[in-house]
Amino acid sequence: MWRDVDRADRVAWASGQVRSDNHLLALMVQLKCFNRMGYFPRLDDVPEAVVAHIRRDLGLGEDVAAVYDSDRTRGHHRMLIRPRSEVVSDIQQDRRRRHHREVRRAQGLGPRHRRRPSRLTSCASVRQPVQLVRQGFGDGTDAAV
Template identity: 50%
Template sequence: MTSVERTAYRVFPRLMMTRELYLFYSPSQEEMAWAREKTDTDEHLLALTLALKCFQRLGRFARAREVPPVVVEHVRRCLELGEGVAPVYASPRTAESHRVLVRRREGVAYAPGKARKIAAKAMTRAAWVKNHPPDLINVALERLAQARLELPAFSTLDSMESTIRGQVNGQIFETIWRRLSTGDRARIEALLVVGPGGKSDLDRLKKPARRASWSKFREQAAHLAWVEGLCDTEAVLEGIAASKIADFAGEADAADADVLARTYSGQTKRA
């Protein structure tokens, strides 16, 4: 699961700074007057004002247990309510009516199906050039904000990202596989064969250049010639975003021959 802190999806911080508290959760005089007009008890007044301020900050409705007590206390003081007043609802119907009021005031629609479609389209388009999960989630968040839609749960976006990124990457891998000749595939498979000493040609492929000297330069030239002979990388990777290639290369560099052999085997079976 992607860490929510690495994305633009807003959550309450573990430690609420005083500046943030006053900047984002202080209701204006007009907002307090609006909330008083829409409610008939102190509890409902506090609940509606909290729902409004949290929605403005998060782009979604926070669960009661999610709202930090310091935020509740701050809004309570702004409304000049007694310490015993809690943001509670007489019934679920009242809570839903408050959500409708907040959405209407903020000009935001609640359309889960539409939100998922927009998020999926944005992620799919971005996944052809971006490979990091937070980047894809952030692209979806931006599109949902532009569409003035209430945000889905983070778990929904995270699950969508994982599925979509896997599908797009699978299509990229299949494209590369089809472009490889029989000889190319044989040479790639040979890279992953681990010899008696526990080494493979993959280790040879990853080996960095040594310090410059004429003899080492000739060795490096021979090494590059061997690498270029593995396959025609320009033809095989044509049309694939450089950012995706760089990310895939980084993942391959961090893996060993056994991991890549299992990945390669799974790809050949799908192909």
């Protein structure tokens, strides 16, 4: 199901976050579903075949069920999953847009560059801080990073 290195890392992380096998299974089901679908389904809506597969992968007994004792635990697990997920959230996209807007502003570009990516903004990735652009290090003549 998962690559061995990723699997060991995920299981170690999840085991450190929960107090029971039921919560471990629920957390791993939510993690896998969120990474695959981009949202958190209700545990009742996840097919039993998927839950059984994850249960076997974790080495848990058949008596372990993916259930939450409270809504608070479910919410806590969702807060844990979001930073570890492979899903790009709207918040990250908004940060990226703000970054590119700041880069365009720092480079003195007008609103005509808003709709189409210019060579300057395509050179400035999220990894290139705006401060470097302001200091003249990212003038757009560099190769794309």
